[in-house]
Amino acid sequence: MDSGDSEMVSRLTVTLAGSPVILSASPSALVVEQNGKLKAKYTWWNVLWAESYETRVTLSLIEYHKEASKLVSFTATVSEAERAAALLFTQYVMENAYKDTKPRRRLRIFVNPVGGKGKGTSIYLERVKPIFEAAHCGIDTTITERAHHALEVTRDMPLNADCIVVLSGDGLLHEVINGLAERPDAEEALATMPLAPIPTGSANGTCVNLLGKIDGFDVAMACVNAIKGRPMKLDLCLVTQKSSRTWSFMSQAMGLMADVDLGTEHLRWMGDARFMVGFLRELWALKRCPVTMEIKVVAEDKEQMVQQWKSTRSSGERTRATNGVLGKPPSTSEWVTLDKPILYFYAGKMPYVARDLMQFPLSVPGDGTIDLAIQEVTSRWTLLKAIDGADRGQQIYIPSQRYYKVEAYRVTPLVDDANVSIDGEKYPCEPFEVQVRKGMANIMSPSGSFVTDFSGINEKWK
Numbered sequence: 001m002d003s004g005d006s007e008m009v010s011r012l013t014v015t016l017a018g019s020p021v022i023l024s025a026s027p028s029a030l031v032v033e034q035n036g037k038l039k040a041k042y043t044w045w046n047v048l049w050a051e052s053y054e055t056r057v058t059l060s061l062i063e064y065h066k067e068a069s070k071l072v073s074f075t076a077t078v079s080e081a082e083r084a085a086a087l088l089f090t091q092y093v094m095e096n097a098y099k100d101t102k103p104r105r106r107l108r109i110f111v112n113p114v115g116g117k118g119k120g121t122s123i124y125l126e127r128v129k130p131i132f133e134a135a136h137c138g139i140d141t142t143i144t145e146r147a148h149h150a151l152e153v154t155r156d157m158p159l160n161a162d163c164i165v166v167l168s169g170d171g172l173l174h175e176v177i178n179g180l181a182e183r184p185d186a187e188e189a190l191a192t193m194p195l196a197p198i199p200t201g202s203a204n205g206t207c208v209n210l211l212g213k214i215d216g217f218d219v220a221m222a223c224v225n226a227i228k229g230r231p232m233k234l235d236l237c238l239v240t241q242k243s244s245r246t247w248s249f250m251s252q253a254m255g256l257m258a259d260v261d262l263g264t265e266h267l268r269w270m271g272d273a274r275f276m277v278g279f280l281r282e283l284w285a286l287k288r289c290p291v292t293m294e295i296k297v298v299a300e301d302k303e304q305m306v307q308q309w310k311s312t313r314s315s316g317e318r319t320r321a322t323n324g325v326l327g328k329p330p331s332t333s334e335w336v337t338l339d340k341p342i343l344y345f346y347a348g349k350m351p352y353v354a355r356d357l358m359q360f361p362l363s364v365p366g367d368g369t370i371d372l373a374i375q376e377v378t379s380r381w382t383l384l385k386a387i388d389g390a391d392r393g394q395q396i397y398i399p400s401q402r403y404y405k406v407e408a409y410r411v412t413p414l415v416d417d418a419n420v421s422i423d424g425e426k427y428p429c430e431p432f433e434v435q436v437r438k439g440m441a442n443i444m445s446p447s448g449s450f451v452t453d454f455s456g457i458n459e460k461w462k
Protein backbone atom coordinates (compact mmCIF):
# COMPACT_ATOMS: atom_id res chain seq x y z
CA MET A 1 0.00 0.00 0.00
CA ASP A 2 1.32 3.46 -0.90
CA SER A 3 1.89 5.71 2.08
CA GLY A 4 -0.39 8.58 3.25
CA ASP A 5 -4.17 8.59 3.65
CA SER A 6 -5.08 10.64 0.56
CA GLU A 7 -2.54 8.78 -1.59
CA MET A 8 -3.96 5.55 -0.39
CA VAL A 9 -7.08 6.16 -2.45
CA SER A 10 -5.75 8.31 -5.28
CA ARG A 11 -2.82 6.15 -6.35
CA LEU A 12 -2.45 2.43 -6.75
CA THR A 13 0.26 0.14 -8.07
CA VAL A 14 -1.11 -2.84 -9.97
CA THR A 15 0.38 -5.63 -12.01
CA LEU A 16 -0.69 -5.76 -15.65
CA ALA A 17 0.64 -8.45 -17.99
CA GLY A 18 3.43 -9.16 -15.52
CA SER A 19 4.64 -5.54 -15.22
CA PRO A 20 3.99 -2.97 -12.50
CA VAL A 21 1.72 -0.12 -13.56
CA ILE A 22 0.84 2.97 -11.52
CA LEU A 23 -2.74 4.21 -11.65
CA SER A 24 -3.28 7.68 -10.24
CA ALA A 25 -6.21 10.05 -10.00
CA SER A 26 -5.37 13.64 -10.97
CA PRO A 27 -8.03 16.36 -10.62
CA SER A 28 -9.01 16.02 -14.29
CA ALA A 29 -8.02 12.52 -15.33
CA LEU A 30 -7.06 8.98 -14.53
CA VAL A 31 -3.37 8.58 -15.32
CA VAL A 32 -1.62 5.32 -16.21
CA GLU A 33 2.20 5.17 -15.88
CA GLN A 34 4.66 2.39 -16.56
CA ASN A 35 8.43 2.39 -16.07
CA GLY A 36 8.25 6.05 -15.03
CA LYS A 37 6.60 7.03 -18.33
CA LEU A 38 3.08 8.24 -19.03
CA LYS A 39 1.25 5.39 -20.78
CA ALA A 40 -2.25 6.83 -21.05
CA LYS A 41 -4.50 9.51 -19.62
CA TYR A 42 -8.31 9.29 -19.50
CA THR A 43 -10.43 12.34 -18.64
CA TRP A 44 -13.01 11.52 -15.96
CA TRP A 45 -15.70 11.89 -18.62
CA ASN A 46 -14.12 8.92 -20.40
CA VAL A 47 -13.89 6.67 -17.35
CA LEU A 48 -16.84 4.27 -17.43
CA TRP A 49 -16.21 1.89 -14.60
CA ALA A 50 -13.76 0.80 -11.90
CA GLU A 51 -14.17 -2.05 -9.46
CA SER A 52 -12.08 -4.36 -7.39
CA TYR A 53 -12.81 -7.89 -6.30
CA GLU A 54 -10.35 -9.72 -4.05
CA THR A 55 -6.99 -8.99 -5.71
CA ARG A 56 -8.39 -8.04 -9.11
CA VAL A 57 -8.94 -4.48 -10.30
CA THR A 58 -11.04 -3.93 -13.43
CA LEU A 59 -11.23 -0.67 -15.35
CA SER A 60 -13.34 0.25 -18.38
CA LEU A 61 -12.40 3.42 -20.23
CA ILE A 62 -12.95 5.19 -23.52
CA GLU A 63 -9.71 5.85 -25.37
CA TYR A 64 -10.20 9.04 -27.37
CA HIS A 65 -9.36 8.99 -31.08
CA LYS A 66 -10.65 11.54 -33.58
CA GLU A 67 -13.97 10.15 -34.89
CA ALA A 68 -13.21 6.63 -33.66
CA SER A 69 -12.83 6.54 -29.89
CA LYS A 70 -12.94 3.04 -28.50
CA LEU A 71 -13.61 1.00 -25.41
CA VAL A 72 -10.61 -0.25 -23.44
CA SER A 73 -11.20 -2.68 -20.57
CA PHE A 74 -8.53 -4.42 -18.55
CA THR A 75 -8.13 -6.37 -15.37
CA ALA A 76 -4.96 -5.98 -13.32
CA THR A 77 -3.98 -7.53 -10.02
CA VAL A 78 -2.74 -6.29 -6.69
CA SER A 79 -1.03 -8.11 -3.84
CA GLU A 80 -3.09 -9.44 -0.91
CA ALA A 81 -1.79 -6.54 1.17
CA GLU A 82 -3.17 -4.02 -1.35
CA ARG A 83 -6.74 -5.37 -1.42
CA ALA A 84 -8.18 -2.67 0.85
CA ALA A 85 -6.33 0.08 -1.01
CA ALA A 86 -7.63 -1.27 -4.32
CA LEU A 87 -11.19 -1.07 -3.04
CA LEU A 88 -10.76 2.52 -1.86
CA PHE A 89 -9.02 3.48 -5.07
CA THR A 90 -11.76 2.12 -7.32
CA GLN A 91 -14.40 3.84 -5.18
CA TYR A 92 -12.50 7.10 -5.57
CA VAL A 93 -12.29 6.60 -9.33
CA MET A 94 -16.06 5.99 -9.52
CA GLU A 95 -16.77 9.14 -7.48
CA ASN A 96 -14.73 11.18 -9.95
CA ALA A 97 -16.16 9.45 -13.00
CA TYR A 98 -19.75 10.08 -11.88
CA LYS A 99 -19.51 13.45 -10.14
CA ASP A 100 -22.62 14.96 -11.74
CA THR A 101 -24.74 11.92 -12.33
CA LYS A 102 -25.59 8.45 -11.11
CA PRO A 103 -24.01 5.37 -12.65
CA ARG A 104 -25.98 2.41 -14.03
CA ARG A 105 -28.50 4.31 -16.14
CA ARG A 106 -31.41 2.33 -17.50
CA LEU A 107 -31.39 2.84 -21.27
CA ARG A 108 -34.33 2.25 -23.61
CA ILE A 109 -32.62 1.75 -26.95
CA PHE A 110 -33.92 1.94 -30.54
CA VAL A 111 -31.75 0.84 -33.45
CA ASN A 112 -32.61 1.69 -37.06
CA PRO A 113 -31.03 -1.09 -39.16
CA VAL A 114 -31.47 0.87 -42.42
CA GLY A 115 -30.42 4.41 -41.37
CA GLY A 116 -27.32 5.91 -43.03
CA LYS A 117 -25.17 3.24 -44.66
CA GLY A 118 -27.34 0.49 -43.12
CA LYS A 119 -24.84 -0.57 -40.46
CA GLY A 120 -26.91 0.32 -37.38
CA THR A 121 -27.32 -3.23 -36.11
CA SER A 122 -23.67 -4.23 -36.38
CA ILE A 123 -22.53 -0.93 -34.85
CA TYR A 124 -24.92 -1.55 -31.99
CA LEU A 125 -23.77 -5.13 -31.36
CA GLU A 126 -20.05 -4.59 -31.87
CA ARG A 127 -19.44 -1.11 -30.47
CA VAL A 128 -22.38 0.32 -28.57
CA LYS A 129 -23.65 -2.60 -26.50
CA PRO A 130 -20.18 -3.46 -25.13
CA ILE A 131 -19.77 0.16 -23.95
CA PHE A 132 -23.15 0.21 -22.21
CA GLU A 133 -22.39 -3.15 -20.62
CA ALA A 134 -18.97 -1.94 -19.49
CA ALA A 135 -20.72 1.00 -17.79
CA HIS A 136 -23.16 -1.46 -16.13
CA CYS A 137 -26.18 0.21 -17.73
CA GLY A 138 -29.52 -1.56 -17.86
CA ILE A 139 -30.48 -2.04 -21.51
CA ASP A 140 -33.75 -2.79 -23.25
CA THR A 141 -33.41 -2.74 -27.02
CA THR A 142 -35.71 -2.65 -30.03
CA ILE A 143 -34.31 -3.08 -33.53
CA THR A 144 -36.93 -1.31 -35.63
CA GLU A 145 -38.71 -3.51 -38.15
CA ARG A 146 -40.27 -0.79 -40.28
CA ALA A 147 -40.77 2.97 -40.50
CA HIS A 148 -42.98 4.19 -37.59
CA HIS A 149 -42.16 1.16 -35.46
CA ALA A 150 -40.27 3.31 -32.92
CA LEU A 151 -43.17 5.79 -32.89
CA GLU A 152 -45.65 3.02 -32.06
CA VAL A 153 -43.46 1.62 -29.28
CA THR A 154 -42.70 4.98 -27.63
CA ARG A 155 -46.38 5.89 -27.73
CA ASP A 156 -47.27 2.98 -25.43
CA MET A 157 -44.16 1.93 -23.53
CA PRO A 158 -43.75 2.29 -19.75
CA LEU A 159 -41.71 5.31 -18.65
CA ASN A 160 -39.24 3.29 -16.64
CA ALA A 161 -35.92 4.28 -18.22
CA ASP A 162 -33.52 7.14 -17.50
CA CYS A 163 -32.98 7.93 -21.14
CA ILE A 164 -34.03 6.92 -24.67
CA VAL A 165 -31.05 6.05 -26.85
CA VAL A 166 -31.56 6.30 -30.61
CA LEU A 167 -29.11 4.68 -33.04
CA SER A 168 -29.95 6.26 -36.35
CA GLY A 169 -30.00 9.69 -37.92
CA ASP A 170 -32.39 12.51 -37.17
CA GLY A 171 -35.40 10.72 -38.68
CA LEU A 172 -35.73 8.13 -35.93
CA LEU A 173 -35.39 10.85 -33.26
CA HIS A 174 -38.28 12.59 -35.00
CA GLU A 175 -40.33 9.40 -34.67
CA VAL A 176 -39.49 8.93 -31.00
CA ILE A 177 -40.41 12.53 -30.14
CA ASN A 178 -43.70 12.17 -31.98
CA GLY A 179 -44.39 8.87 -30.25
CA LEU A 180 -43.86 10.50 -26.85
CA ALA A 181 -45.93 13.53 -27.88
CA GLU A 182 -48.89 11.33 -28.85
CA ARG A 183 -49.16 9.78 -25.39
CA PRO A 184 -51.92 10.85 -22.99
CA ASP A 185 -49.11 11.75 -20.55
CA ALA A 186 -47.07 13.48 -23.28
CA GLU A 187 -45.84 16.39 -21.15
CA GLU A 188 -44.47 14.08 -18.46
CA ALA A 189 -43.00 11.67 -21.02
CA LEU A 190 -41.16 14.42 -22.89
CA ALA A 191 -39.97 16.03 -19.67
CA THR A 192 -38.71 12.85 -17.99
CA MET A 193 -37.28 10.92 -20.94
CA PRO A 194 -34.23 12.70 -22.31
CA LEU A 195 -33.06 11.54 -25.70
CA ALA A 196 -29.52 10.43 -26.47
CA PRO A 197 -28.69 10.05 -30.16
CA ILE A 198 -25.92 7.76 -31.44
CA PRO A 199 -24.77 8.66 -34.96
CA THR A 200 -25.55 5.82 -37.36
CA GLY A 201 -27.59 7.86 -39.88
CA SER A 202 -26.47 10.02 -42.79
CA ALA A 203 -26.38 13.64 -41.61
CA ASN A 204 -26.54 12.93 -37.85
CA GLY A 205 -27.19 16.65 -37.37
CA THR A 206 -28.31 16.29 -33.77
CA CYS A 207 -25.14 14.48 -32.74
CA VAL A 208 -23.03 17.12 -34.47
CA ASN A 209 -24.84 19.83 -32.48
CA LEU A 210 -24.34 18.02 -29.20
CA LEU A 211 -20.78 16.76 -29.66
CA GLY A 212 -19.37 19.24 -32.19
CA LYS A 213 -18.13 18.90 -35.74
CA ILE A 214 -15.12 16.79 -34.81
CA ASP A 215 -16.78 14.32 -32.43
CA GLY A 216 -20.28 14.41 -33.95
CA PHE A 217 -19.83 11.10 -35.78
CA ASP A 218 -17.94 9.44 -32.92
CA VAL A 219 -20.13 6.54 -31.78
CA ALA A 220 -18.22 5.96 -28.53
CA MET A 221 -18.41 9.63 -27.48
CA ALA A 222 -22.15 9.59 -28.15
CA CYS A 223 -22.41 6.50 -25.93
CA VAL A 224 -20.66 8.35 -23.09
CA ASN A 225 -23.19 11.16 -23.52
CA ALA A 226 -25.99 8.60 -23.07
CA ILE A 227 -24.26 7.20 -19.98
CA LYS A 228 -23.33 10.50 -18.32
CA GLY A 229 -24.80 13.47 -20.20
CA ARG A 230 -27.19 15.81 -18.45
CA PRO A 231 -30.63 16.78 -19.75
CA MET A 232 -30.76 19.99 -21.77
CA LYS A 233 -34.07 21.64 -22.65
CA LEU A 234 -35.17 21.60 -26.27
CA ASP A 235 -37.98 23.60 -27.80
CA LEU A 236 -40.31 21.74 -30.11
CA CYS A 237 -42.13 23.11 -33.15
CA LEU A 238 -45.76 22.19 -33.57
CA VAL A 239 -46.47 21.78 -37.29
CA THR A 240 -50.17 21.84 -38.08
CA GLN A 241 -51.42 20.67 -41.45
CA LYS A 242 -54.98 20.14 -42.67
CA SER A 243 -55.39 16.77 -41.10
CA SER A 244 -52.44 16.29 -38.79
CA ARG A 245 -50.20 17.66 -36.05
CA THR A 246 -46.50 16.85 -36.09
CA TRP A 247 -43.76 17.78 -33.64
CA SER A 248 -40.50 18.89 -35.15
CA PHE A 249 -37.35 19.20 -33.05
CA MET A 250 -34.85 20.12 -35.70
CA SER A 251 -35.89 21.65 -39.02
CA GLN A 252 -38.52 22.30 -41.63
CA ALA A 253 -37.74 23.15 -45.25
CA MET A 254 -39.10 23.58 -48.74
CA GLY A 255 -37.40 24.40 -52.01
CA LEU A 256 -33.79 23.74 -52.91
CA MET A 257 -32.64 22.51 -49.48
CA ALA A 258 -35.60 20.15 -49.04
CA ASP A 259 -34.90 18.73 -52.49
CA VAL A 260 -31.25 18.21 -51.51
CA ASP A 261 -32.32 16.10 -48.53
CA LEU A 262 -35.40 14.24 -49.78
CA GLY A 263 -34.18 13.92 -53.36
CA THR A 264 -31.04 12.00 -52.40
CA GLU A 265 -32.55 9.09 -50.42
CA HIS A 266 -31.31 6.70 -53.14
CA LEU A 267 -27.73 7.86 -52.43
CA ARG A 268 -27.82 6.72 -48.79
CA TRP A 269 -24.78 4.49 -49.38
CA MET A 270 -22.68 7.67 -49.74
CA GLY A 271 -23.20 8.74 -46.13
CA ASP A 272 -23.34 12.52 -45.71
CA ALA A 273 -21.54 13.09 -49.03
CA ARG A 274 -24.97 12.60 -50.62
CA PHE A 275 -25.99 16.12 -49.58
CA MET A 276 -23.18 17.78 -51.54
CA VAL A 277 -24.08 15.75 -54.64
CA GLY A 278 -27.72 16.79 -54.18
CA PHE A 279 -26.76 20.43 -53.62
CA LEU A 280 -24.77 20.62 -56.85
CA ARG A 281 -27.63 18.99 -58.75
CA GLU A 282 -30.22 21.41 -57.32
CA LEU A 283 -27.90 24.34 -57.94
CA TRP A 284 -27.81 23.40 -61.58
CA ALA A 285 -31.63 23.26 -61.74
CA LEU A 286 -32.03 26.47 -59.65
CA LYS A 287 -35.82 26.08 -59.33
CA ARG A 288 -37.94 28.63 -57.50
CA CYS A 289 -39.67 27.52 -54.34
CA PRO A 290 -43.41 27.75 -55.06
CA VAL A 291 -44.76 29.10 -51.77
CA THR A 292 -46.14 32.13 -50.04
CA MET A 293 -45.10 32.70 -46.43
CA GLU A 294 -46.27 34.68 -43.46
CA ILE A 295 -44.06 35.10 -40.43
CA LYS A 296 -44.25 36.48 -36.89
CA VAL A 297 -40.90 38.15 -36.47
CA VAL A 298 -39.02 38.43 -33.18
CA ALA A 299 -35.73 39.71 -34.67
CA GLU A 300 -34.38 40.29 -38.18
CA ASP A 301 -31.21 42.40 -38.00
CA LYS A 302 -28.34 39.97 -38.56
CA GLU A 303 -25.68 41.97 -36.76
CA GLN A 304 -27.89 42.65 -33.72
CA MET A 305 -28.77 38.96 -33.53
CA VAL A 306 -25.09 38.02 -33.73
CA GLN A 307 -24.29 40.42 -30.85
CA GLN A 308 -27.17 39.00 -28.82
CA TRP A 309 -25.96 35.46 -29.53
CA LYS A 310 -22.40 36.37 -28.49
CA SER A 311 -23.52 37.92 -25.22
CA THR A 312 -25.71 34.89 -24.44
CA ARG A 313 -22.74 32.60 -25.05
CA SER A 314 -20.28 34.68 -23.05
CA SER A 315 -22.65 35.05 -20.10
CA GLY A 316 -22.48 31.24 -19.99
CA GLU A 317 -26.27 30.97 -20.05
CA ARG A 318 -27.15 27.34 -19.81
CA THR A 319 -30.39 25.68 -20.72
CA ARG A 320 -30.29 22.72 -18.43
CA ALA A 321 -33.60 21.41 -17.20
CA THR A 322 -35.14 24.12 -15.05
CA ASN A 323 -38.57 24.59 -13.63
CA GLY A 324 -40.61 26.96 -15.70
CA VAL A 325 -43.69 27.24 -17.79
CA LEU A 326 -43.30 24.64 -20.46
CA GLY A 327 -44.92 24.54 -23.83
CA LYS A 328 -46.51 27.95 -23.52
CA PRO A 329 -46.52 29.88 -26.81
CA PRO A 330 -44.66 33.21 -26.59
CA SER A 331 -46.44 36.54 -26.90
CA THR A 332 -47.81 37.39 -30.31
CA SER A 333 -46.61 39.99 -32.76
CA GLU A 334 -48.10 40.83 -36.19
CA TRP A 335 -48.06 38.44 -39.13
CA VAL A 336 -45.88 39.74 -41.98
CA THR A 337 -46.36 38.43 -45.54
CA LEU A 338 -43.23 37.79 -47.61
CA ASP A 339 -43.66 38.34 -51.30
CA LYS A 340 -40.21 38.12 -52.90
CA PRO A 341 -39.50 35.01 -55.01
CA ILE A 342 -37.33 32.54 -53.12
CA LEU A 343 -35.21 29.46 -53.78
CA TYR A 344 -35.83 27.90 -50.38
CA PHE A 345 -36.74 28.47 -46.81
CA TYR A 346 -35.13 26.52 -44.01
CA ALA A 347 -36.35 26.83 -40.44
CA GLY A 348 -34.61 25.20 -37.50
CA LYS A 349 -33.91 24.75 -33.83
CA MET A 350 -30.25 23.65 -33.88
CA PRO A 351 -27.18 25.20 -35.56
CA TYR A 352 -25.97 22.29 -37.71
CA VAL A 353 -28.27 20.41 -40.05
CA ALA A 354 -25.25 18.39 -41.20
CA ARG A 355 -21.50 18.47 -40.56
CA ASP A 356 -20.83 20.72 -43.53
CA LEU A 357 -23.81 23.04 -43.06
CA MET A 358 -24.33 25.19 -39.98
CA GLN A 359 -27.59 26.59 -41.32
CA PHE A 360 -28.65 28.26 -38.05
CA PRO A 361 -25.50 29.57 -36.33
CA LEU A 362 -27.54 31.84 -34.04
CA SER A 363 -29.69 29.06 -32.64
CA VAL A 364 -29.48 28.50 -28.88
CA PRO A 365 -31.27 25.66 -27.14
CA GLY A 366 -34.55 26.45 -25.47
CA ASP A 367 -34.77 30.16 -26.46
CA GLY A 368 -38.40 29.90 -27.56
CA THR A 369 -37.81 31.10 -31.13
CA ILE A 370 -37.34 29.42 -34.50
CA ASP A 371 -34.43 30.50 -36.69
CA LEU A 372 -35.68 31.00 -40.23
CA ALA A 373 -33.37 31.40 -43.24
CA ILE A 374 -34.99 32.47 -46.48
CA GLN A 375 -32.90 32.46 -49.63
CA GLU A 376 -34.22 34.91 -52.19
CA VAL A 377 -33.60 34.16 -55.84
CA THR A 378 -29.90 34.65 -56.56
CA SER A 379 -27.20 33.42 -58.92
CA ARG A 380 -25.63 29.97 -58.97
CA TRP A 381 -22.26 31.59 -58.41
CA THR A 382 -23.39 33.23 -55.16
CA LEU A 383 -24.62 29.90 -53.78
CA LEU A 384 -21.54 28.07 -55.01
CA LYS A 385 -19.31 30.64 -53.32
CA ALA A 386 -21.21 30.05 -50.06
CA ILE A 387 -20.23 26.37 -49.86
CA ASP A 388 -16.86 27.41 -48.48
CA GLY A 389 -17.66 28.54 -44.94
CA ALA A 390 -21.09 26.89 -44.71
CA ASP A 391 -19.73 24.56 -42.01
CA ARG A 392 -19.08 27.73 -39.96
CA GLY A 393 -22.44 29.37 -40.63
CA GLN A 394 -21.03 31.94 -43.05
CA GLN A 395 -23.79 31.48 -45.65
CA ILE A 396 -26.16 33.59 -43.54
CA TYR A 397 -24.14 36.58 -44.74
CA ILE A 398 -25.16 36.08 -48.38
CA PRO A 399 -26.84 39.48 -48.84
CA SER A 400 -29.95 37.87 -50.37
CA GLN A 401 -30.33 35.37 -47.52
CA ARG A 402 -32.81 36.71 -44.96
CA TYR A 403 -32.35 35.44 -41.44
CA TYR A 404 -35.08 35.85 -38.86
CA LYS A 405 -35.93 34.73 -35.37
CA VAL A 406 -39.66 34.02 -35.48
CA GLU A 407 -42.21 32.76 -33.02
CA ALA A 408 -44.43 31.27 -35.74
CA TYR A 409 -44.78 31.06 -39.52
CA ARG A 410 -47.24 29.86 -42.14
CA VAL A 411 -46.51 28.34 -45.54
CA THR A 412 -48.88 27.95 -48.45
CA PRO A 413 -47.45 25.80 -51.25
CA LEU A 414 -48.55 26.93 -54.70
CA VAL A 415 -48.17 23.46 -56.23
CA ASP A 416 -49.17 20.07 -54.87
CA ASP A 417 -46.04 18.02 -55.51
CA ALA A 418 -43.15 19.95 -53.91
CA ASN A 419 -40.99 18.38 -51.21
CA VAL A 420 -41.92 19.34 -47.65
CA SER A 421 -39.19 18.25 -45.25
CA ILE A 422 -39.81 18.10 -41.50
CA ASP A 423 -36.74 16.93 -39.58
CA GLY A 424 -35.56 15.48 -42.89
CA GLU A 425 -38.72 13.37 -43.32
CA LYS A 426 -41.16 13.81 -46.22
CA TYR A 427 -44.57 15.30 -45.38
CA PRO A 428 -47.62 16.07 -47.54
CA CYS A 429 -47.39 19.14 -49.74
CA GLU A 430 -50.22 21.12 -48.16
CA PRO A 431 -50.40 24.41 -46.24
CA PHE A 432 -48.94 24.34 -42.73
CA GLU A 433 -48.41 26.54 -39.71
CA VAL A 434 -45.49 26.19 -37.31
CA GLN A 435 -45.45 27.38 -33.72
CA VAL A 436 -42.67 27.00 -31.20
CA ARG A 437 -43.24 25.41 -27.78
CA LYS A 438 -40.54 26.29 -25.30
CA GLY A 439 -38.56 23.61 -23.50
CA MET A 440 -40.91 20.68 -24.05
CA ALA A 441 -38.33 17.97 -24.69
CA ASN A 442 -34.96 17.06 -23.22
CA ILE A 443 -31.79 15.82 -24.80
CA MET A 444 -28.63 14.57 -23.15
CA SER A 445 -25.69 16.92 -23.51
CA PRO A 446 -22.10 16.86 -22.29
CA SER A 447 -21.82 20.67 -22.11
CA GLY A 448 -25.35 22.07 -21.66
CA SER A 449 -25.22 23.89 -24.97
CA PHE A 450 -24.77 23.33 -28.70
CA VAL A 451 -21.13 22.91 -29.70
CA THR A 452 -20.29 25.27 -32.57
CA ASP A 453 -17.40 27.37 -33.82
CA PHE A 454 -19.40 30.28 -35.23
CA SER A 455 -17.47 33.49 -34.78
CA GLY A 456 -19.37 36.13 -36.76
CA ILE A 457 -18.75 37.41 -40.25
CA ASN A 458 -15.53 36.66 -42.13
CA GLU A 459 -13.85 38.72 -44.80
CA LYS A 460 -15.59 37.12 -47.77
CA TRP A 461 -19.02 38.67 -47.15
CA LYS A 462 -17.95 42.02 -45.66
Ligand SMILES: Nc1ncnc2c1ncn2[C@@H]1O[C@H](COP(=O)(O)OP(=O)(O)OP(=O)(O)O)[C@@H](O)[C@H]1O
Nearest residue numbers: 115116144145146168169170171172201202203204
Ligand atom coordinates in the same frame (compact mmCIF):
# COMPACT_ATOMS: atom_id res chain seq x y z
N1 LIG B 1 -36.63 -1.10 -40.01
C1 LIG B 1 -36.87 -0.07 -40.80
N2 LIG B 1 -37.12 -0.26 -42.13
C2 LIG B 1 -37.32 0.78 -42.97
N3 LIG B 1 -37.31 2.07 -42.57
C3 LIG B 1 -37.06 2.31 -41.27
C4 LIG B 1 -36.85 1.27 -40.33
N4 LIG B 1 -36.62 1.83 -39.11
C5 LIG B 1 -36.71 3.16 -39.29
N5 LIG B 1 -36.96 3.47 -40.56
C6 LIG B 1 -37.05 4.78 -41.21
O1 LIG B 1 -35.76 5.10 -41.73
C7 LIG B 1 -35.76 6.46 -42.09
C8 LIG B 1 -34.37 7.04 -42.04
O2 LIG B 1 -33.92 7.13 -40.73
P1 LIG B 1 -32.97 8.31 -40.25
O3 LIG B 1 -33.48 9.61 -40.73
O4 LIG B 1 -32.82 8.17 -38.81
O5 LIG B 1 -31.62 7.99 -41.00
P2 LIG B 1 -30.89 8.84 -42.12
O6 LIG B 1 -31.88 9.48 -43.04
O7 LIG B 1 -29.85 7.97 -42.73
O8 LIG B 1 -30.12 9.92 -41.27
P3 LIG B 1 -30.24 11.53 -41.21
O9 LIG B 1 -31.68 11.83 -40.90
O10 LIG B 1 -29.30 11.90 -40.13
O11 LIG B 1 -29.80 12.03 -42.56
C9 LIG B 1 -36.77 7.11 -41.16
O12 LIG B 1 -37.79 7.64 -41.95
C10 LIG B 1 -37.34 5.96 -40.33
O13 LIG B 1 -38.73 6.08 -40.13
